[in-house]
Amino acid sequence: MTNHHRSVISLQVNGVPHRLSVDNRRTLLDALREDIGHTGPKKGCDHGQCGACTVLWTAGGWCPA
Numbered sequence: 176m177t178n179h180h181r182s183v184i185s186l187q188v189n190g191v192p193h194r195l196s197v198d199n200r201r202t203l204l205d206a207l208r209e210d211i212g213h214t215g216p217k218k219g220c221d222h223g224q225c226g227a228c229t230v231l232w233t234a235g236g237w238c239p240a
């Protein structure tokens with residue numbers, strides 16, 4: 176895959192900064208679980224209905240990962 180299909184992103188998870196090069200189709204859930212090893216959020220229904228993948232944003236609120 177060529178580099179134009181990837182992006183470098185910065186995340187801070189529970190106070191720990193992370194910088195990742197990810198495929199542009201990567202979900203936040205997969206980046207959290209597979210790239211960072213943060214297994215708290217889970218893939219449940221995969222349709223935004225069960226809340227298993229929900230994470231809190233630093234700025235407040237929540238988001239299905």
Ligand code: FES
Binds near residue numbers: 217218223226228239
């Ligand atoms: S997996 Fe069910 S809401 Fe995300």
